[in-house]
Amino acid sequence: MVKSRKHESSDLKKITAYPSPSSEHSIPGAAHDYFSMYCYAWDALDEGPASFARLAREAGLTNISLAASYHGGKALLPHNARHHVYFIEDGAVYFRPSRRFFGTTKLKPRISRIAANRDIFRDVVEACGKRGVATTAWTVALHNTYLGTTYPEVTTENVFGDRYLHSLCPSQPHVMAYLLALAANLAMYPIDAVEVETFEFIPFRHYAFVEKEGMGVTPLASLLLSLCFCPACLSVAKRFHINALAVRKAVSRWLNHYFNGENRSLGPIESGISSIPGLGEYLNMRFNVLADRFKDIAELLHDEKKRVIFLAIGQERRLDYPTGVDLKLIAKNSDAIETLFYNRHPQEAAGTVRAIHKAAGSNVNVYFAVRPGHPDAEDAGGVIRMTNSILKGGGNGISYYNFGLFEKFHVDWIRRAIGQAKDGKNKPFRMSVKGDMSRKYKARENFVTANVLRPGI
Numbered sequence: 001m002v003k004s005r006k007h008e009s010s011d012l013k014k015i016t017a018y019p020s021p022s023s024e025h026s027i028p029g030a031a032h033d034y035f036s037m038y039c040y041a042w043d044a045l046d047e048g049p050a051s052f053a054r055l056a057r058e059a060g061l062t063n064i065s066l067a068a069s070y071h072g073g074k075a076l077l078p079h080n081a082r083h084h085v086y087f088i089e090d091g092a093v094y095f096r097p098s099r100r101f102f103g104t105t106k107l108k109p110r111i112s113r114i115a116a117n118r119d120i121f122r123d124v125v126e127a128c129g130k131r132g133v134a135t136t137a138w139t140v141a142l143h144n145t146y147l148g149t150t151y152p153e154v155t156t157e158n159v160f161g162d163r164y165l166h167s168l169c170p171s172q173p174h175v176m177a178y179l180l181a182l183a184a185n186l187a188m189y190p191i192d193a194v195e196v197e198t199f200e201f202i203p204f205r206h207y208a209f210v211e212k213e214g215m216g217v218t219p220l221a222s223l224l225l226s227l228c229f230c231p232a233c234l235s236v237a238k239r240f241h242i243n244a245l246a247v248r249k250a251v252s253r254w255l256n257h258y259f260n261g262e263n264r265s266l267g268p269i270e271s272g273i274s275s276i277p278g279l280g281e282y283l284n285m286r287f288n289v290l291a292d293r294f295k296d297i298a299e300l301l302h303d304e305k306k307r308v309i310f311l312a313i314g315q316e317r318r319l320d321y322p323t324g325v326d327l328k329l330i331a332k333n334s335d336a337i338e339t340l341f342y343n344r345h346p347q348e349a350a351g352t353v354r355a356i357h358k359a360a361g362s363n364v365n366v367y368f369a370v371r372p373g374h375p376d377a378e379d380a381g382g383v384i385r386m387t388n389s390i391l392k393g394g395g396n397g398i399s400y401y402n403f404g405l406f407e408k409f410h411v412d413w414i415r416r417a418i419g420q421a422k423d424g425k426n427k428p429f430r431m432s433v434k435g436d437m438s439r440k441y442k443a444r445e446n447f448v449t450a451n452v453l454r455p456g457i
């Protein structure tokens, strides 16, 4: 049983430099049309902010989802005038961090080289604002290998004491002080919303690196390798009246047996959890810690009249044990839950909305990230079908992924899909699927697939 959630934020509030948010706020985001397009700052910059804003307006977008804080990577850019392959700086921010917010934080933001001499974030936000297109600050939170390498003491510490440098631990007060400063700083920009990505206990397998494993890892073993036992998590456990050292010992014993060829049964994960003493309580603590920490960020943003979107990648059940995300608790402070609609048939939209409503609450707004091209849509009709099926299936918004990564003619497919969705809003919708979908899916196998196992991150 969890007993004492009330104490959770006290140490955090002591080290934040600005007033903690009041408990009263009005959540501005009622269900409304939300058509956004993810984009990276360098692509908007290389397009030219004014020209990019015009393009967004002409496509019928209500928002752009502009990366404000992002992890590393390598991107293939088909239509960027300056680069075709771009190495993304790890853990960088693309706005201008202010001393007002980061003056007292231990963790200092890494400013992207492209934002070093110019507030490109503001330039793009304002250019889009002039065209009537709002901005969602797309903000990667706890996946940050740059900060993890610079401050390893605030990263996830596994049961054996190994640190996961790609993963900042949300129990760490210094990590949360950094994220609150990030949110407060972003709220100073004329943006509509902050979309929070990777606000979770980052699991063992995150594909931040080239993963090297020479043995099979079952879901339970992967979950146990994902658990954090850093001093901050141990201290939170104490407040929850959990004997974390006993849990740690039991988890370590289980994994050592596993590494010796035992514990290989593939039963339901719940029965595996209940076989390890104290593990259920420890997982329950993580669900509550994460939701409380998220509430702190959401309240701050709501006080500044910014909407909060929680990006839950691929999660359609209430509880996700490895990440510690309890969708129902998180949704209480979110204006929308966004998930991916990748590798899906349009007819799956209504069922997915129902699943998320069941997991998070029937009144939560559900947004979907969709790919308006490879490998999910082969023509404008495909994007139209996807868009319509999501909206008619009960979805409240769509974010097209991603301006820099798809070919430029896909903007026109988006324009046609949004136009049709707006025109046909009150008309009955009939699903029509052209051609043999199985043949289309087979054809996709001829492409070389990028090494991304949690797509979209």
Ligand SMILES: [Zn+2]
Pocket: 155, 156, 157, 169, 170, 171, 172, 228, 229, 230, 231, 232, 233, 234
């Ligand atoms: Zn921890």
